[in-house]
Structure formats: structure tokens, C-alpha cells
Amino acid sequence: MVFPMPLSSLFLEFPPQSFQLERGMWMIELNGSDLSVEQMEKICYERETIVLSKASLIDVRASRETVEEIVAKGHTVYGINTGFGKLSDVRIASEDVDDLQRHLIRSHACGVGEPFPEIVSRAMMTLRLNALMKGVSGVREIVVQRLRYLINEEIHPVIPSQGSLGASGDLAPLAHLALVLMGEGAVYYRGELRTTDDVYQELGIQPIHLKAKEGLALINGTQAMTAVGVINYIEAEKNALQCDWVASLTLQALEGIRDAFHPSIHEARGYPEQSAVAARIRNLIQGSHLVTFQGEKRVQDAYSLRCIPQVHGATWQTLNYVREKLTIEMNAATDNPLLLEGGKVVVSGGNFHGQPIAFAMDFLKIAMSELANISERRIERLVNPQLNDLPPFLSPNPGLQSGLMILQYVAASLVSENKTLAHPASVDSIPSSANQEDHVSMGTTAARHASVVIDHVRKVLAIELICSLQALEMRGEERASPLAQQLWKSARTIVPVITEDRVFSKDIENMTSWLKDGSFDWGKWSSVKEGGGSSYVDNS
Structure with a gap:
């Protein structure tokens, strides 16, 4: 049928492989490949629970092994052991590659303006997680599991709505999302605006110390504009x-x-x-x-x-x-x-x-x-x-x-x-990063x-x-x-x-x-x- 079905009023049909029944609840499986608009409505509007594809987790682990091999052998690869943007020619010492990711997130978390609505923040996390589940980004499994946990527990980052050029990814908005994985920034939790550290302490959660490539993998993407979209x-x-x-x-x-x-x-x-x-x-x-x-x-x-x-x-x-x-x-x-x-x-x-x-x-x-x-x-x-x-x-x-x-x-x-x-x-x-990123x-x-x-x-x-x-x-x-x-x-x-x-x-x-x-x-x-x-x- 060419004419699209309305999302809020009709029965929603989903691919059977995308769901599993657990404790009487329908759960949506993310595998990086077949997430639909209907499923996003279930996740964002009805707060549906997310599970991760076991097959896709294998790919996530494999891509991470590649990153660790690059670090161990000292190969020069952008974003893993180099600077970013115009600073991509700056080589980073192996002992500093983890600090590089932390500095990246903190420096890029400079969004301004009113925060996105909480539903957009939830959509943004879901889309970022789905992208990482493709297994081509090089993050550890702990990163995708933490994103899944935050979504399912309805811990949503507070993300300023202004500051993205829409190329090099939605850098500023996604950096505010990544801050929460590090235990920093602010979140919406149970209807309240709170610091991430406060919520983590209440729930007994440890912040993630980002390692090589992970910071860049979290912020290089179009998930802010796509979530709003x-x-x-x-x-x-x-x-x-x-x-x-x-x-x-x-x-x-x-x-x-x-x-x-x-x-x-x-x-x-x-x-x-x-x-x-x-x-x-x-x-x-x-x-x-x-x-x-x-x-x-x-x-x-x-x-x-x-x-x-x-x-x-x-x-x-x-x-x-x-x-x-x-x-x-x-x-x-x-x-x-x-x-x-x-x-x-x-x-x-x-x-x-x-x-x-x-x-x-x-x-x-x-x-x-x-x-x-x-x-x-x-x-x-x-x-x-x-x-x-x-x-x-x-x-x-x-x-x-x-x-x-x-x-x-x-x-x-x-x-x-x-x-x-x-x-x-x-x-x-408008050009940015000393004209390295000259079209956005x-x-x-x-x-x-x-x-x-x-x-x-x-x-x-x-x-x-x-x-x-x-x-x-x-x-x-x-x-x-x-x-x-x-x-x-x-x-x-x-x-x-x-x-x-x-x-x-x-x-x-x-x-x-x-x-x-x-x-x-x-x-x-x-x-x-x-x-x-x-x-x-x-x-x-």
C-alpha cells in the first residue's frame, strides 16, 4: 500500500524476528539493520523495552578487537590515535588515547538553547545504540549495554537543542548524550531533572571510562537530526x-x-x-x-x-x-x-x-x-x-x-x-574546523x-x-x-x-x-x- 498507515490508531505490524516474549511483554530487538518508524513509536511513546541482538553483539565484539589491535600495534588511524577535525594530523601517544576520548566529549559538550524534549532524547539514544549495533564502530560491549540500560530504565540525557551543524555528525548534542555514559551532565529520571552522578549513585551504577575510538563513535553521527525527524x-x-x-x-x-x-x-x-x-x-x-x-x-x-x-x-x-x-x-x-x-x-x-x-x-x-x-x-x-x-x-x-x-x-x-x-x-x-569541514x-x-x-x-x-x-x-x-x-x-x-x-x-x-x-x-x-x-x- 503506497499510502502510509497512521501510527497512533491502527494495529502496528512488526517483523516477527524483531520481538521476543518475556514476562508477558513485547520487547523490541535492535540489530542495527531493521529498526522501523513503527518500532520507534513504540519505544518513544509507549516506552517499550529494548533487547540487543546476540548475533549483532558478536559483530560489536569483533570490531572492538580490531580497535585494540590498532592501538597495540601503533598504527595511525583517525580518531583512535589522532586528533580530530583539523587536528587529525596530530599523533596521540598510546598512553593518552583514552584521555583523548574524555577530552573529546567534554570539549564538544557545548550545546546551547532549550533542551530537546525528553522523547527526542530517548529517540536519540535508541538511534545511537542501533547504529553501534551494526558492529562497525569499534566500541566495547559495555557501551551498548549501558545505552540499553539507560533507555529501559528511562534515564534520559538532558541535551541542548542548538549547536549542531549537521555534519561531522551532530557533535554537540551527541556529546551531551555521551557525557551521561561517563557519569557527567544531567538527566531526566522519573519526571525529575537531576545530575547524572546523583542518579548513578542512587542506582549503584559506575561511570564508563571511555577508551580508544569510543568517544568519537558516540558523537559522529546524525542521530540528533534523525531523532527529531x-x-x-x-x-x-x-x-x-x-x-x-x-x-x-x-x-x-x-x-x-x-x-x-x-x-x-x-x-x-x-x-x-x-x-x-x-x-x-x-x-x-x-x-x-x-x-x-x-x-x-x-x-x-x-x-x-x-x-x-x-x-x-x-x-x-x-x-x-x-x-x-x-x-x-x-x-x-x-x-x-x-x-x-x-x-x-x-x-x-x-x-x-x-x-x-x-x-x-x-x-x-x-x-x-x-x-x-x-x-x-x-x-x-x-x-x-x-x-x-x-x-x-x-x-x-x-x-x-x-x-x-x-x-x-x-x-x-x-x-x-x-x-x-x-x-x-x-x-x-558555513565552514568549520579551520576549513577542514568546509560544507555542512x-x-x-x-x-x-x-x-x-x-x-x-x-x-x-x-x-x-x-x-x-x-x-x-x-x-x-x-x-x-x-x-x-x-x-x-x-x-x-x-x-x-x-x-x-x-x-x-x-x-x-x-x-x-x-x-x-x-x-x-x-x-x-x-x-x-x-x-x-x-x-x-x-x-x-
């Missing part, structure tokens, strides 16, 4: 599905023309995602006595109604692309150097460069911004008396009461801000901005839903489709009917939170199965 994708996919639902309410509230969703129109263009959106809308308006036929009230609707499948469908196309790139990156070896061919070949390269994820996050920003753009145009059509036959601004008493006038202002403000955030970060680059991806910046855009989309969608609920009631919600009535009933427990002006900020906040928590069964009609094209004309 995975969480972004999960939230964006949920947003996109909700946009289809809410748009179907607006279509009914404005007595939109159902003919624009005829399956043959969308088959004629050929985009599966566009056809899937149209099919979903047909199902969501099934049985409605509010939608109209072509020529019944007007010949054509405005684009914000008529082109819902084309615009929403294009966003789903982008989501498919983003999901593909994230899935590859989640299972990629992105540090440097890599110990390849069973440790026989040690090669320096550039897999830490985040360009693929930088592009993916920039594309995601643009695609999600468009969902907010078209949603805001539908809001305008709901509240503007020149564009419909409803009371001005859906006010209970127009003139004396302003109704939902200023909610459209808020939506317009958010979509305008999204336009600046959607500027691609990936087209920027800015992928982490792109991912952070995408998070803000997605949050704005959810707020705009909350405003559209508030407006469409009010308009539906003015039309008579009992005339809406059964699924619309189901959504109306659930949403009205969050935002009550508007009988007079009130402070709507709280309503927007509550509706936004409700959309985020995903408690409504948004995925019920995400996989559309129709018996031909007749459903679009069924007005029963």
Missing part, C-alpha cells in the same frame, strides 16, 4: 490524517460539492496519495445531507475545498519520501572511521554528513506548511459572510459579539510565521524548525475544527454524515458550543492538546475499501 514524522502523519477529517467537516458546513471527489478524477491524474485522500473524504461525508451536487447550489467550489485531495495528497507524497529517508538513516552507520569487512578494512569517509535528512526535513516543513495554508483559507470561508450564507464570523449575535473573527487572525499569523520557518536550512552552509548540512536546524511548523499546523487545524463545529451546528449537525457527527460529539466535549463571546485562547489550547493526544479514532477510515465509485453519489 522521526518524532516530527509521527506527529506530521497524525496531523495530515486529522486535516482530512476536519476538511470533511468544513466541506459539509459550507455545503461543498461532492463531485470534485469522484474517484475517476483522481485516477485520471495518477497519484495514489491524491486518490487516497479523495477516497477518505468520500467515506467521511458518506450519508451527509449537507454536501451538494455540481450545479445544485453552485457549479464549482473554491480551490480550498475543491482541491483538498490534490493539496493534502501532495503532502502525503512528501511524508512517504520523508519516511523512506528516515528508515534508511535510522539503520545507517554514520560515524567515522568505520571498521568494515569484519574489521579488516578501516576507512575514513563522510557518512556523518546529514544532507539526506536535511533535505527531508526541509521538504517536510514545506509540505506541512501547505496543510496550514489551505486550512487557514477554509477558516476564512467559514467566517467571512461575503463567502458564505452563515452569520458573520459565526457569531451568535453579530455586531454585539465578534464571534470567531479573531481566530482567523491567529491562524493567519501562524501560517505567516511558517512561511519564514519553511525557508530551507539545507541551502545554507544544517540538518538539525531543519529538523528543529520542522517541529515548530508541525506545532503551528496543529494549532491552525484546531481553529478550523472549532469554526467548522460551530458552522455545522448552524446548519444542523444532525444533517451531517455519521462520521462527522461522531467527530462533532467527541470534539464538543473539548470545546463546548459557542453561545456568546468568551476567551477563545483556552479553547484553541484545549483543542490543540486534544488533537495531539490522538485519543479520537482518527485512523478508523484511513485505509479506504470501496466497492467501486458509487459511494460519492450516495446521499442516504
Whole structure:
């Protein structure tokens, strides 16, 4: 199926080899090769337990033996017994190679800004662990076992969100992660912000003294941008599905023309995602006595109604692309150097460069911004008396009461801000490390901005839903489709009917939170199965 399944509402299918049953719990096995977005959602949102592949641990041990052989024989290999970046030509004495790793982590742990959300920190640890489980990074088994322990015990590093260029890896953010393995820095533990040393003492844990290559293996990678990217994708996919639902309410509230969703129109263009959106809308308006036929009230609707499948469908196309790139990156070896061919070949390269994820996050920003753009145009059509036959601004008493006038202002403000955030970060680059690292991806910046855009989309969608609920009631919600009535009933427990002006900020906040928590069964009609094209004309 080309159209992606929603992650929060449908049954999640995983490869059988990735799980084992223990004490009645499903546990996700990491082997460095087949970690999926669905599994990441289980780990990050449901705090699923992780186990490590025994076969992959053999590879981890083998790669470590190669590193120890290099140190013992005194071969010069970048990152093991040399400096870093522009200092790669500086040879490090064998007795100092362990100190080199400790200095690396401490000097690179210079991130700034607000910390990443705890869920991102958890995702980052999981992705770093999965990369190490590929067995090409040269770390000891104690390192991967400690990461597994921290994830399963929900001890999450506090990681500043700013400071990565997205090449040479997410150095600053991942250094703050590595600090925790050393017993330094700060963590979230059981809902509290505490020093790592304090938590380690409470649990009787000894800090890890990093040895040759291990510090570099922990920070050379794209796990910060990819972790943010995975969480972004999960939230964006949920947003996109909700946009289809809410748009179907607006279509009914404005007595939109159902003919624009005829399956043959969308088959004629050929985009599966566009056809899937149209099919979903047909199902969501099934049985409605509010939608109209072509020529019944007007010949054509405005684009914000008529082109819902084309615009929403294009966003789903982008989501498919983003999901593909994230899935590859989640299972990629992105540090440097890599110990390849069973440790026989040690090669320096550039897999830490985040360009693929930088592009993916920039594309995601643009695609999600468009969902907010078209949603805001539908809001305008709901509240503007020149564009419909409803009371001005859906006010209970127009003139004396302003109704939902200023909610459209808020939506317009958010979509305008999204336009600046959607500027691609990936087209920027700035040289670093004395021009040795002279091209960078800015992928982490792109991912952070995408998070803000997605949050704005959810707020705009909350405003559209508030407006469409009010308009539906003015039309008579009992005339809406059964699924619309189901959504109306659930949403009205969050935002009550508007009988007079009130402070709507709280309503927007509550509706936004409700959309985020995903408690409504948004995925019920995400996989559309129709018996031909007749459903679009069924007005029963």
C-alpha cells in the first residue's frame, strides 16, 4: 500500500524476528539493520523495552578487537590515535588515547538553547545504540549495554537543542548524550531533572571510562537530526490524517460539492496519495445531507475545498519520501572511521554528513506548511459572510459579539510565521574546523524548525475544527454524515458550543492538546475499501 498507515490508531505490524516474549511483554530487538518508524513509536511513546541482538553483539565484539589491535600495534588511524577535525594530523601517544576520548566529549559538550524534549532524547539514544549495533564502530560491549540500560530504565540525557551543524555528525548534542555514559551532565529520571552522578549513585551504577575510538563513535553521527525527524514524522502523519477529517467537516458546513471527489478524477491524474485522500473524504461525508451536487447550489467550489485531495495528497507524497529517508538513516552507520569487512578494512569517509535528512526535513516543513495554508483559507470561508450564507464570523449575535473573527487572525499569523520557518536550512552552509569541514548540512536546524511548523499546523487545524463545529451546528449537525457527527460529539466535549463571546485562547489550547493526544479514532477510515465509485453519489 503506497499510502502510509497512521501510527497512533491502527494495529502496528512488526517483523516477527524483531520481538521476543518475556514476562508477558513485547520487547523490541535492535540489530542495527531493521529498526522501523513503527518500532520507534513504540519505544518513544509507549516506552517499550529494548533487547540487543546476540548475533549483532558478536559483530560489536569483533570490531572492538580490531580497535585494540590498532592501538597495540601503533598504527595511525583517525580518531583512535589522532586528533580530530583539523587536528587529525596530530599523533596521540598510546598512553593518552583514552584521555583523548574524555577530552573529546567534554570539549564538544557545548550545546546551547532549550533542551530537546525528553522523547527526542530517548529517540536519540535508541538511534545511537542501533547504529553501534551494526558492529562497525569499534566500541566495547559495555557501551551498548549501558545505552540499553539507560533507555529501559528511562534515564534520559538532558541535551541542548542548538549547536549542531549537521555534519561531522551532530557533535554537540551527541556529546551531551555521551557525557551521561561517563557519569557527567544531567538527566531526566522519573519526571525529575537531576545530575547524572546523583542518579548513578542512587542506582549503584559506575561511570564508563571511555577508551580508544569510543568517544568519537558516540558523537559522529546524525542521530540528533534523525531523532527529531522521526518524532516530527509521527506527529506530521497524525496531523495530515486529522486535516482530512476536519476538511470533511468544513466541506459539509459550507455545503461543498461532492463531485470534485469522484474517484475517476483522481485516477485520471495518477497519484495514489491524491486518490487516497479523495477516497477518505468520500467515506467521511458518506450519508451527509449537507454536501451538494455540481450545479445544485453552485457549479464549482473554491480551490480550498475543491482541491483538498490534490493539496493534502501532495503532502502525503512528501511524508512517504520523508519516511523512506528516515528508515534508511535510522539503520545507517554514520560515524567515522568505520571498521568494515569484519574489521579488516578501516576507512575514513563522510557518512556523518546529514544532507539526506536535511533535505527531508526541509521538504517536510514545506509540505506541512501547505496543510496550514489551505486550512487557514477554509477558516476564512467559514467566517467571512461575503463567502458564505452563515452569520458573520459565526457569531451568535453579530455586531454585539465578534464571534470567531479573531481566530482567523491567529491562524493567519501562524501560517505567516511558517512561511519564514519553511525557508530551507539545507541551502545554507558555513565552514568549520579551520576549513577542514568546509560544507555542512544544517540538518538539525531543519529538523528543529520542522517541529515548530508541525506545532503551528496543529494549532491552525484546531481553529478550523472549532469554526467548522460551530458552522455545522448552524446548519444542523444532525444533517451531517455519521462520521462527522461522531467527530462533532467527541470534539464538543473539548470545546463546548459557542453561545456568546468568551476567551477563545483556552479553547484553541484545549483543542490543540486534544488533537495531539490522538485519543479520537482518527485512523478508523484511513485505509479506504470501496466497492467501486458509487459511494460519492450516495446521499442516504
